Amino acid sequence: MAFAGRLEAGTVGALWRQGTHAAHRARGRALVFDLTGVSFCDVGGATFLAAVEAAHGEAANVTGADERVVALLDRTRAASQAAPRTELAVPWTARDIVTAALGLVAASIAFLGEAVVAIVRLPARRRMLRLSDLLRYADQTGVRSVPLVFLLGYLIGLILAFQSAVPMRQFGAVIFVANLVAISLLRELGPLLAAVILAGRTGSAFAAEIGTMKVNEEIDALVTMGLDPMTMLVLPRMIAAMLMMPLMTLLLELAGLLGMATVMRGFGFPLQAIALQVQAWVGAGDLFGGLFKAVCFGLAIAAIGCRAGLGTGVGPRAVGQSATAAVVGGIVATVALDGVFALIFYRLHL
Amino acid sequence: MTVEPIIHVESVAQRFGSRTIFRDVSFTVNTGEVFVVLGGSGCGKSTLMKQMIGLLIPSAGHIEIFGHDISGANGEAALHEVQRKIGVMFQSGALFGSMTLLENVMLPLEMFTDLPVDGREAVARVKLGLVGLSDAASLMPAEISGGMARRAGIARAMSLDPPLLFLDEPSAGLDPITSAGLDKLILDLRHDLGATFVVVTHELASILAIADRCIMLDRHAYRDAGGIIAEGDPHVLRDTSTHPMVRAFFRRELPAVVAA
Numbered sequence: 001m002a003f004a005g006r007l008e009a010g011t012v013g014a015l016w017r018q019g020t021h022a023a024h025r026a027r028g029r030a031l032v033f034d035l036t037g038v039s040f041c042d043v044g045g046a047t048f049l050a051a052v053e054a055a056h057g058e059a060a061n062v063t064g065a066d067e068r069v070v071a072l073l074d075r076t077r078a079a080s081q082a083a084p085r086t087e088l089a090v091p092w093t094a095r096d097i098v099t100a101a102l103g104l105v106a107a108s109i110a111f112l113g114e115a116v117v118a119i120v121r122l123p124a125r126r127r128m129l130r131l132s133d134l135l136r137y138a139d140q141t142g143v144r145s146v147p148l149v150f151l152l153g154y155l156i157g158l159i160l161a162f163q164s165a166v167p168m169r170q171f172g173a174v175i176f177v178a179n180l181v182a183i184s185l186l187r188e189l190g191p192l193l194a195a196v197i198l199a200g201r202t203g204s205a206f207a208a209e210i211g212t213m214k215v216n217e218e219i220d221a222l223v224t225m226g227l228d229p230m231t232m233l234v235l236p237r238m239i240a241a242m243l244m245m246p247l248m249t250l251l252l253e254l255a256g257l258l259g260m261a262t263v264m265r266g267f268g269f270p271l272q273a274i275a276l277q278v279q280a281w282v283g284a285g286d287l288f289g290g291l292f293k294a295v296c297f298g299l300a301i302a303a304i305g306c307r308a309g310l311g312t313g314v315g316p317r318a319v320g321q322s323a324t325a326a327v328v329g330g331i332v333a334t335v336a337l338d339g340v341f342a343l344i345f346y347r348l349h350l
Numbered sequence: 351m352t353v354e355p356i357i358h359v360e361s362v363a364q365r366f367g368s369r370t371i372f373r374d375v376s377f378t379v380n381t382g383e384v385f386v387v388l389g390g391s392g393c394g395k396s397t398l399m400k401q402m403i404g405l406l407i408p409s410a411g412h413i414e415i416f417g418h419d420i421s422g423a424n425g426e427a428a429l430h431e432v433q434r435k436i437g438v439m440f441q442s443g444a445l446f447g448s449m450t451l452l453e454n455v456m457l458p459l460e461m462f463t464d465l466p467v468d469g470r471e472a473v474a475r476v477k478l479g480l481v482g483l484s485d486a487a488s489l490m491p492a493e494i495s496g497g498m499a500r501r502a503g504i505a506r507a508m509s510l511d512p513p514l515l516f517l518d519e520p521s522a523g524l525d526p527i528t529s530a531g532l533d534k535l536i537l538d539l540r541h542d543l544g545a546t547f548v549v550v551t552h553e554l555a556s557i558l559a560i561a562d563r564c565i566m567l568d569r570h571a572y573r574d575a576g577g578i579i580a581e582g583d584p585h586v587l588r589d590t591s592t593h594p595m596v597r598a599f600f601r602r603e604l605p606a607v608v609a610a
């Protein structure tokens with residue numbers, strides 16, 4: 001084979017298939033590289049020559065090459081022999097999935113256990129639970145999400161009222177839109193939407209913060225100082241989320257009712273009628289059932305976020321993966337818990 | 351000066367899965383020494399340090415610090431005893447990103463002493479002064495350079511005046527002047543406070559400047575695992591060792607085996 005011009009990564013691409021196929025067809029015959037016309041050869045070019053040789057199966061006789069190209073080719077041959085091609089592993093087998101799922105369950109149970117231990121030992125470690133941290137997380141979780149919670153609640157109330165007014169009008173029952181929106185907000189949508197906001201805003205932030213601390217060896221530093229990361233980092237975040245979630249839910253519900261009232265006023269109902277309708281049909285059980293769910297969602301989302309953070313692996317992508325895991329896990333856990341609560345409330349006739 | 355052991359490591363090994371990082375590592379660190387763990391990249395220096403500070407339980411062997419066996423059955427309780435008496439500087443400094451340098455140094459004081467807040471602040475300012483960071487006290491870790499972060503890490507490690515300090519690669523990636531400054535800091539602190547230092551590093555100049563004694567780890571100490579290939583005064587090792595890897599390391603050349 002004779003080559004001419006520049007043999008470099010940018011130029012050998014067009015020759016690669018052609019060259020290796022030709023060499024493969026010529027198996028059994030002697031292979032000669034005539035490099036007389038080659039003005040320049042880089043590692044890319046040398047790798048191409050080595051690949052052609054490999055396709056042929058025997059070492060080639062190199063003629064007309066200058067001594068630098070021969071040395072480069074020798075080193076490239078040695079390197080490609082030293083690095084045998086690794087077989088690509090099948091990324092996901094059924095067994096991997098089962099193992100990973102079981103591992104996740106085991107890790108979650110272990111995390112819950114550690115959290116319980118941290119709570120039990122809290123009296124002895126009172127100093128590690130710092131009020132300033134707790135307030136900071138409460139601010140981050142609750143106070144800073146007020147505009148978002150309000151906006152989302154108001155819009156949802158508005159939309160629900162509008163959408164349900166269309167079928168209700170056919171029965172002349174538009175006034176009952178007030179009941180419908182109030183009950184669905186207080187029992188279901190309020191806690192659920194607040195949980196989605198918490199998972200997206202705060203669960204991911206918890207995972208990213210703790211994950212970054214893990215990557216920066218800050219968690220190791222805490223441990224070697226004799227400070228418990230569970231007490232110092234996880235408990236205050238869980239408490240903050242538990243305290244803030246009912247407040248966020250309440251605000252979201254109020255904003256939703258306001259949205260509903262806006263629409264109902266548009267339909268010509270006086271505020272008193274709307275308020276009376278809501279008061280007559282919505283009980284304290286609806287409100288407190290929803291707020292209780294909110295506390296549980298908050299706890300679950302904060303715990304999942306912190307666990308994702310503490311489980312952060314190594315490397316620059318790990319923190320992002322943890323944040324994603326926190327959001328996905330938080331939302332899935334919320335909906336799953338909500339299903340469980342629906343069943344319990346139904347059985348208890350609440 | 352009487353020689354009093356402060357750390358005693360006996361036949362320690364570390365395995366990850368089927369891979370043995372090192373085995374049969376035994377040595378003793380005496381009170382008041384600057385003891386260096388050295389070796390090429392990937393020989394398990396940092397792993398050994400993680401074992402000594404209790405972040406990793408050795409697969410085999412025992413580690414005693416201040417007479418407490420932190421690797422045995424009661425490791426956790428023993429570790430609790432030991433943790434108040436050691437300070438650790440991590441490779442990146444590992445400062446808490448949400449606190450200023452001053453707050454970082456104050457944190458261990460807040461957790462483990464009954465000092466009032468102005469007392470804590472005064473102590474922390476002295477420690478920052480010792481490492482030459484007096485005027486950086488109110489900066490956040492994100493605002494300072496790598497060398498400053500390591501010095502602040504040393505200040506935090508010293509905040510409770512522990513008699514034993516572990517430093518992980520204090521001079522890696524620093525310019526020679528900053529690195530020499532850190533070496534001087536270590537020697538000064540040893541002189542002033544009588545503290546014992548265990549330093550993990552592969553910076554040749556730094557080793558020769560600070561180490562009283564050292565051990566050298568190598569990935570290929572045994573056919574199947576890494577381990578210790580040399581122990582002693584680094585100057586003596588440099589001048590007299592016949593081990594090809596030790597000679598190569600101290601002369602900054604390719605070892606005879608690889609070169610051939």
